Amino acid sequence: MPGTALDTDLLAQTASAVRAAGAVLRDRFGEVVRHRTRDELAHALAANDDAALDVLRPRLTDLRPQARWVDDELAGGALPPGEWWVVDPAEGNVNHLHGLPDWAVTATLVRDNRPVLTAVHVPSTGETGTALAGAGAHLDGRPLRVSGAASLSLSLVATSQARPDEVEAVVRRAGSSITAMLRDALVVRTSVPATLHLLNVAAGRVDAFWQFAGARADLLPGALLVTEAGGRVSDAEGRPWTPDSDSFLASGPGVHAEAVATLSR
Structure with missing residues (x-):
């Protein structure tokens, strides 16, 4: 079924949240972050995650207080019933630390193990991709359509x-x-x-x-x-x-x- 008006508004606010978190990470982006050990690398990765989560967690929690939060971004498998925020505060974090532009901030609301809505912001291009179950996918408001390639x-x-x-x-x-x-x-x-x-x-x-x-x-x-x-x-x-x-x-x-x-x- 198409997303409800409530979900449509929720998606717009989720997109605003990932853009705000992306702005924080963009301010931290530039020079290669040097590391000599796995511990140093893990510390640098966590610092980026924490900076983005400081924006995302309160905003998404305010939007959907009843939704639980998946804390491990590397976790897989099915979730328990109910609503969950599945968030990657710095998707492609290792690229960010190496001064490469291929990274993003994502937030997806999952309801009974089905993704209901998602927002993906790419600060290097300024693009924000959004999708709402049953209501299409968009890039900065323009409808998205997959390739028509046949071979x-x-x-x-x-x-x-x-x-x-x-x-x-x-x-x-x-x-x-x-x-x-x-x-x-x-x-x-x-x-x-x-x-x-x-x-x-x-x-x-x-x-x-x-x-x-x-x-x-x-x-x-x-x-x-x-x-x-x-x-x-x-x-x-x-x-x-x-x-x-x-x-x-x-x-x-x-x-x-x-x-x-x-x-x-």
Whole structure:
């Protein structure tokens, strides 16, 4: 069912919140943040997260006091019933620390394990992508539509690394999938974060995106954006995707079956 008027207003205010948090991170962006140990890196990552959360947490809590908060942005799997805020305060945080522009702030409201609305703000471009279940996806107010590509051989595709220190089986599966896509697709992009690739899929700028493993915070926003923009979302074998799935695929409908075939080899 289309989102209610209340959800429409809630989405607008959620978008305002992620833009405000993005402004805080933009003020912290610039020079490469040097680190010599994992502890130093973790401290720098946490400092960015905390700066954005200082804006996001009170604003989103005021918007939906009854919604619980997912504290671990790397967590996956189904959530208990009810409403939850799934937030990534600095999606692509490692890029921010390295002086690279590919990072964002995201907030998604999940209701009984279904994403209801999402807002993704990209401070480097000033773009804000939004989606409301049943009411479409938009980029700065303009409707989004996935690519009409009909052949994987003419497609720009992308993938992402879900997290550092992934288990060996996932690393091998990801590597073989990139090799397969290099054979079958036109061009393959490999970078983090997932959400920016998925925003590009929803906007028709990238034809397909896949990833193995993953967290709710890096896949739920893009899953809603792509679905509401007319795309297909599944696991890598074409089955319905849920946060419990061990793989993820989003694409325009014209290349989805080919992408599944490539990833299933």
